[in-house]
Amino acid sequence: MKVFWRFLLQKSLSQHWLKRVHYAVFGLGDSCYQKYNFVTKKLDKRLMDLGGKAILERGLGDDQQPSGYEGTLDPWLSSLWRMLNMIKPELLPSGPDVLIQDTTLIDQPKVQITYHNIENVVSHSSDTGSVRSMHPGKSSSNRNGYPDCFLKLVKNLPLTKPNSGKDVRHFEFEFVSHAIEYDTGDILEVLPGQDSAAVDAFIRRCNLDPDSLITVSPKGMDCNGHGSRMPVKLRTFVELTMDVASASPRRYFFEVMRFFATAEHERERLEYFASPEGRDDLYQYNQKERRTVLEVLKDFPSVQMPLEWLIQLVPMLKKREFSISSSQSSHPNQVHLTVSVVSWTTPYKRKKKGLCSSWLAALDPRDAVSLPVWFQKGSLPTPSPSLPLILVGPGTGCAPFRGFIEERALQSKTISIAPIIFFFGCWNEDGDFLYKDFWLNHSQNNGVLSESTGGGFYVAFSRDQPEKVYVQHKLREHSGRVWNLLAEGASVYIAGSLTKMPTDVTSAFEEIVSKENDVSKEDAVRWIRALEKCGKYHIEAWS
Numbered sequence: 195m196k197v198f199w200r201f202l203l204q205k206s207l208s209q210h211w212l213k214r215v216h217y218a219v220f221g222l223g224d225s226c227y228q229k230y231n232f233v234t235k236k237l238d239k240r241l242m243d244l245g246g247k248a249i250l251e252r253g254l255g256d257d258q259q260p261s262g263y264e265g266t267l268d269p270w271l272s273s274l275w276r277m278l279n280m281i282k283p284e285l286l287p288s289g290p291d292v293l294i295q296d297t298t299l300i301d302q303p304k305v306q307i308t309y310h311n312i313e314n315v316v317s318h319s320s321d322t323g324s325v326r327s328m329h330p331g332k333s334s335s336n337r338n339g340y341p342d343c344f345l346k347l348v349k350n351l352p353l354t355k356p357n358s359g360k361d362v363r364h365f366e367f368e369f370v371s372h373a374i375e376y377d378t379g380d381i382l383e384v385l386p387g388q389d390s391a392a393v394d395a396f397i398r399r400c401n402l403d404p405d406s407l408i409t410v411s412p413k414g415m416d417c418n419g420h421g422s423r424m425p426v427k428l429r430t431f432v433e434l435t436m437d438v439a440s441a442s443p444r445r446y447f448f449e450v451m452r453f454f455a456t457a458e459h460e461r462e463r464l465e466y467f468a469s470p471e472g473r474d475d476l477y478q479y480n481q482k483e484r485r486t487v488l489e490v491l492k493d494f495p496s497v498q499m500p501l502e503w504l505i506q507l508v509p510m511l512k513k514r515e516f517s518i519s520s521s522q523s524s525h526p527n528q529v530h531l532t533v534s535v536v537s538w539t540t541p542y543k544r545k546k547k548g549l550c551s552s553w554l555a556a557l558d559p560r561d562a563v564s565l566p567v568w569f570q571k572g573s574l575p576t577p578s579p580s581l582p583l584i585l586v587g588p589g590t591g592c593a594p595f596r597g598f599i600e601e602r603a604l605q606s607k608t609i610s611i612a613p614i615i616f617f618f619g620c621w622n623e624d625g626d627f628l629y630k631d632f633w634l635n636h637s638q639n640n641g642v643l644s645e646s647t648g649g650g651f652y653v654a655f656s657r658d659q660p661e662k663v664y665v666q667h668k669l670r671e672h673s674g675r676v677w678n679l680l681a682e683g684a685s686v687y688i689a690g691s692l693t694k695m696p697t698d699v700t701s702a703f704e705e706i707v708s709k710e711n712d713v714s715k716e717d718a719v720r721w722i723r724a725l726e727k728c729g730k731y732h733i734e735a736w737s
């Protein structure tokens with residue numbers, strides 16, 4: 195996409211360049227994000243500016259809608275087919291919707307499997323990389339290939355009290371073989387493990403032989419080609435690439451299932467689910483209840499899908515990203531994470547757990563498990579020691595800032611450093627004040643967060659008093675200090691799990707600039723935007 199976008203931005207392209215091109219843009223967005231469907235809007239505008247003709251108005255999907263982005267996508271697709279039908283009827287299949295009408299289409303999964311007879315089975319852990327790169331149907335999202343390295347868990351400590359209503363853990367990992375260099379603000383990607391019993395249940399349900407040796411490749415490509423490298427046990431393949439017991443399948447899974455249902459009533463139900471009228475019910479049954487592939491297959495016992503289709507349609511087991519919460523200068527052979535263990539209850543009162551966070555929480559350092567991991571740059575660049583910082587990180591948003599402060603504390607021993615003020619937020623002082631001693635230590639005795647060094651540490655306990663107090667309230671309370679540091683050239687870093695927090699915090703900054711600088715709200719908004727443009731206002735938010 196970056197290459198495509200850069201290409202489209204070339205100055206040499208005239209406003210008639212796409213004169214004969216018809217296009218349609220639909221964005222898969224989430225209105226929780228401040229820059230909701232930003233890419234879609236930019237792309238649409240650029241294509242139009244280059245002379246392209248929009249077939250229909252751009253669609254803006256929103257995952258926050260009651261039936262997800264599909265609520266907007268379905269009617270948009272119907273309009274698209276109608277419009278295309280008007281433009282070039284001879285090129286299109288008949289029918290107003292996107293359902294597969296033709297059973298012959300269903301005979302053609304995009305992957306092929308080769309079965310092998312060799313004895314030489316690759317072991318679980320060293321095989322991860324090659325197995326990960328074997329998922330030919332899903333290669334676009336699989337940019338991982340081999341992991342950067344393997345980590346060994348050495349500490350798994352609770353940071354919250356048992357009755358706090360939250361479970362946040364501090365994890366310490368050590369490099370197993372070679373250490374990878376990382377910077378503060380970087381991201382660690384973790385491939386979660388799956389429940390063994392669930393993997394076995396899936397294999398049994400689908401009548402598969404767990405011990406068969408397979409290679410998987412895109413259809414039409416020989417098995418030594420791009421898709422797979424060496425034969426692997428089917429069970430290992432399922433365990434490391436197919437999310438069978440956590441993620442919900444997409445609607446296409448149900449469309450394909452109906453062709454393999456032998457019981458009439460199951461086929462009818464699947465047909466309904468796959469139809470536009472059944473969309474909302476499917477959304478309630480599937481996504482809202484976070485129904486897993488294993489659960490869906492159990493609900494439709496007559497369906498036997500071939501392995502090729504399962505490989506293509508079962509959601510890929512995805513890596514999860516975590517902000518690294520340590521500084522490598524302070525812990526040369528280690529990586530630390532701060533992880534909130536996700537759990538919730540569905541509308542039908544089914545208890546659900548986040549796959550990766552609950553898997554990590556259950557790991558015991560004594561089990562000596564090796565975790566395949568990848569290191570990535572996130573959206574928080576490593577600050578230089580001379581840069582004043584205003585950090586806002588409620589909850590697990592404090593993770594990257596723990597690394598920043600460790601690093602700066604170390605630097606302060608040898609060079610002069612710029613001040614940092616940090617705004618932290620949690621529910622209660624007693625229950626979920628993550629790393630309390632760490633922050634308090636650094637805000638005393640000339641520590642990097644102490645007022646004597648020009649720093650500061652401010653906490654918002656949202657539930658310790660009748661009215662709610664959040665980080666944005668604390669920012670406003672210390673408006674003068676915040677402005678002084680901004681005027682000295684400070685960079686702003688905001689991190690945390692996505693609610694309205696980044697938007698509310700940005701509004702607080704705008705108010706501060708307006709009040710302290712005695713300028714209009716519009717000027718303050720422009721001021722913060724300029725800060726962002728010159729790379730001094732960073733947000734890393736996750737859902």
Ligand SMILES: Cc1cc2nc3c(=O)[nH]c(=O)nc-3n(C[C@H](O)[C@H](O)[C@H](O)COP(=O)(O)OP(=O)(O)OC[C@H]3O[C@@H](n4cnc5c(N)ncnc54)[C@H](O)[C@@H]3O)c2cc1C
Nearest residue numbers: 514515516517532533534536538548549550551590593736
């Ligand atoms: C750049 C970045 C940095 C991150 N840093 C951190 C970090 O430092 N610490 C941290 O803890 N996390 C962090 N995350 C989030 C992390 O990657 C995972 O998303 C999180 O741990 C949950 O993963 P999981 O596998 O446990 O849950 P999943 O199995 O992925 O389940 C999570 C999904 O479950 C659903 N869900 C969750 N709660 C509810 C609910 N109440 N109601 C309905 N549905 C719900 C949502 O669809 C949600 O997306 C970061 C994410 C990004 C992108």
